[in-house]
Amino acid sequence: MPFCPRPLASRLATTEDELREMASHEWISITKVQGTAFISGRNEYQAKFILHLRHKLALADKEIDRVLKVQKPPYSLKGIPATLDRGLKKP
DSSP states (O other): OOBOHHHHHHHTTOOHHHHHHHHHTTSSOEEEETTEEEEOHHHHHHHHHHHIIIIISOOOHHHHHHHHHHOOSSOOSTTHHHHHTSOOOOO
16 A cells, blocks of 8 residues: 655655655655655565665665665565675664
8 A cells, every 4th residue: 555755754754855865766666646646565665674774774875775786575684794795783
């Protein structure tokens, strides 16, 4: 079931701009229907993972892109250090 980005942004503790930025990187898809933007449940799940990578693990966009190219849902934090060839601080 789709969700509108505004309530979704507040539920994910992020901003609409950050969701649009994720869409610009092609990490998530935002669909417009009659002028209203929606995001799928799968993209919400992916956005949560991206936010964790960005805010808790402090990964840069290039690192997030690499992780997303290697991993597919369901995501796991276990393989991230190997994917990035470096250790990470525990959240």
